[in-house]
Amino acid sequence: TTTSALATTTIDGSCGVFTTQTGTLTSPNYPSNYPFNMICIWTIHVTGGSVRIQFIDFDVQFKTGCMFDNVRVYDGDVQIARLCGTMTDINPGPYISTGSVARVRLFSDNNKSHKGYSLTWATI
Template identity: 35%
Template sequence: FLSAANYSCGGLLSYSSGTLQSPFYPGNYPNNADCVWEIYVRSNFRITLTFRDIQMQGGRCLSDYVEVYDGPLRTSPLLGKICSASLRTYTSSSNLMTVHFHSNSQYTYRGGD
């Protein structure tokens, strides 16, 4: 059993390339996770985010999902909401993108990167 106290996730990222992963990837992610990453790059640049592999609960993305926002969380357009994908890519319109990883209290899966 894993509790929220056993891991940390999310944060502010500012670099030219890198990797985001769900908690404990490639193992199963924990229940009741809410991770938010804000990704910044230099002005006049945009962010391209590619999901290489993601496997989460539910085909309709109601319980566990990843949301990608074109700017700050919830105040910016939602670029996509996914729970399973391979090689799906999103590009920001500015130098800020937000990624929100959410899991509920039921099943856990491998998550993604």
């Protein structure tokens, strides 16, 4: 499946599109460890406003520059954050889109796996 310029590989149907005005989403298998070797993109599309994303839990393999496992937050198709580590290593947000679409992308390699993330979103 492809979404705009971002290729999406889903793991057991865990990734997809949300069209509700508010919600909570988690990485695949959360709070257990996320799978190895995956790219999972969640698309959040709201009506009548922008998307506000706030991480409430975060644990992704840390490496300077987030060169291995990482979470990227997109305002539409424009990357606005690249995150790895724990809640004490990252800016948990809020991340606010300029339009009605935001995306959250988790990339994992074949080395280490952590529990991932939980986040909330709302329309503002």
